[in-house]
Amino acid sequence: xxRLKKKWGITSNFxxxxxxxxFAITGSASAIVTQPLMLLLFGDLHGLSPxxxxxxxxxxxxxxxxxxxxxxxxxxxxxxxFSKFGKKFLTKIGLKFLFRN
Numbered sequence: 001x002x003r004l005k006k007k008w009g010i011t012s013n014f015x016x017x018x019x020x021x022x023f024a025i026t027g028s029a030s031a032i033v034t035q036p037l038m039l040l041l042f043g044d045l046h047g048l049s050p051x052x053x054x055x056x057x058x059x060x061x062x063x064x065x066x067x068x069x070x071x072x073x074x075x076x077x078x079x080x081x082f083s084k085f086g087k088k089f090l091t092k093i094g095l096k097f098l099f100r101n
Contacts, residue, residue, distance in 0.1 A: 008081070019081060022072045029072070030065040037064070066090075 001016065010016050038045060038060060045053060066086055073082030090098060 008085075010081075015078070015081075018076050018078055022069070022076050022078060022082065026065060026069045026072050030061050030068050033064055033068070034061045 001013075005011070005013075005016055008016075008019070010019070034057060038057065041060075042048075042056075048056075069082050069086060070079065073079045090096070
């Protein structure tokens with residue numbers, strides 16, 4: 001736990017707890033929101049091959065997760081942490097061009 005706090009620049013156990021709660025809520029919420037959105041965009045998915053369905057689901061869930069992470073981070077007063085975390089993550093996967101600075 002000390003290593004994670006040091007890596008993330010966190011000083012209190014309470015802040016670490018809140019951050020873990022935000023990650024948990026965001027993961028669950030993005031999974032819940034993705035299914036209706038896929039039905040709205042693509043209609044009935046029952047005949048779709050899993051080889052096409054899962055990559056499509058991942059492509060849709062990724063931006064939803066990023067937005068919800070910032071939203072729940074804001075709600076739990078951890079927006080600064082999650083903004084920095086999101087920028088670092090997106091930069092690592094090659095999406096640095098999304099940021100001006």
